[in-house]
Amino acid sequence: MNDKIITCALCGSKMKEWESNNPQPLLEDFNDRVCRDCNDYVTATRFILRGADVETTRHICDVIANVMRMASGLKRGRESWMMNKLEEEE
Numbered sequence: 268m269n270d271k272i273i274t275c276a277l278c279g280s281k282m283k284e285w286e287s288n289n290p291q292p293l294l295e296d297f298n299d300r301v302c303r304d305c306n307d308y309v310t311a312t313r314f315i316l317r318g319a320d321v322e323t324t325r326h327i328c329d330v331i332a333n334v335m336r337m338a339s340g341l342k343r344g345r346e347s348w349m350m351n352k353l354e355e356e357e
């Protein structure tokens with residue numbers, strides 16, 4: 268872990284590698300890292316799925332990860348639309 272800048276595997280935000288978190292079980296790939304905000308969802312998922320079987324865990328984690336990725340894309344689109352609108356009004 269060092270000062271290398273990496274991208275959150277869920278929301279796409281940039282962060283230093285040392286401040287990133289382990290996304291299991293939400294994401295399966297052990298190379299993936301997530302930011303502090305997304306890590307709260309990882310932690311919540313761990314609590315809620317405690318005791319669930321492997322198949323249920325995988326299915327629900329895939330759904331949550333897809334919702335987070337799509338919602339992050341929608342948020343970025345909305346924010347850049349707002350920025351353009353503000354610039355036009357100036």
Ligand SMILES: [Zn+2]
Nearest residue numbers: 275278302305
């Ligand atoms: Zn994130």
